[in-house]
Amino acid sequence: MIKHIGTNSIETTRLILRRFRPEDTFDMYKNWASDKETLRYLPWGPHSDVNVTHRRILSWVENYKQPNVYNWAIYLKSNKQVIGSISVEISNDKEKSCEVGYCIGRSFWGREIVPEALRAVMHYLFFEVGYKTIFAKHDVENTASGRVMQKVGMHYEKTFYDVGRRRDGSLYDVDMYVKYYNVSEKES
Ligand SMILES: CC(C)(COP(=O)(O)OP(=O)(O)OC[C@H]1O[C@@H](n2cnc3c(N)ncnc32)[C@H](O)[C@@H]1OP(=O)(O)O)[C@@H](O)C(=O)NCCC(=O)NCCS
Numbered sequence: 656m657i658k659h660i661g662t663n664s665i666e667t668t669r670l671i672l673r674r675f676r677p678e679d680t681f682d683m684y685k686n687w688a689s690d691k692e693t694l695r696y697l698p699w700g701p702h703s704d705v706n707v708t709h710r711r712i713l714s715w716v717e718n719y720k721q722p723n724v725y726n727w728a729i730y731l732k733s734n735k736q737v738i739g740s741i742s743v744e745i746s747n748d749k750e751k752s753c754e755v756g757y758c759i760g761r762s763f764w765g766r767e768i769v770p771e772a773l774r775a776v777m778h779y780l781f782f783e784v785g786y787k788t789i790f791a792k793h794d795v796e797n798t799a800s801g802r803v804m805q806k807v808g809m810h811y812e813k814t815f816y817d818v819g820r821r822r823d824g825s826l827y828d829v830d831m832y833v834k835y836y837n838v839s840e841k842e843s
Pocket of ligand 1: 766768806
């Protein structure tokens, strides 16, 4: 059974994953929402100004009223900033499956921060919420995201061709990865 418990805080060695707050606006705008390169493979483009980011965060805060919303700010303890987000993007309660997505600002790439966050989030979704299958997808050109999936023990499942258009108009394919519930990982 899926038991929706909403977005509760999770602490890891370097990170606190927690709900977004209105005061995260500046960090979000500066660290990723205004950077074209960071957002290259995401469906949304850079925010034109900080007010757009503020409105986005306010809508996320409102969404937390629903217990089936999982949307964490990635707070890096060492610099006391919110540097990205990790969330459940699609949930299928009947199948007990969900799809996750993530993003951190370019200055923080290459330090295995997202693998650390994703491991913790998968643990929460499997063992606290009750999902049995977690998917993630990436544009085939975004091999860095595929590396994150591999590092956390997800397995390549299949490629979907011409699934949509990038913001530059080009068609793109996605690789899908999956991880299944494994009770032996509960204590790890
Ligand atoms: C993809 C992403 C999540 C990786 O997160 P991360 O915390 O940097 O993960 P890692 O440190 O484990 O690095 C993963 C891969 O990123 C690539 N990478 C690392 N540092 C990099 C840098 N400075 N510039 C470009 N790519 C880099 C490498 O391919 C690395 O794999 P490797 O360790 O085998 O060399 C992060 O780059 C990101 O948020 N990108 C923008 C948003 C995005 O594309 N999200 C995924 C949508 S599907």
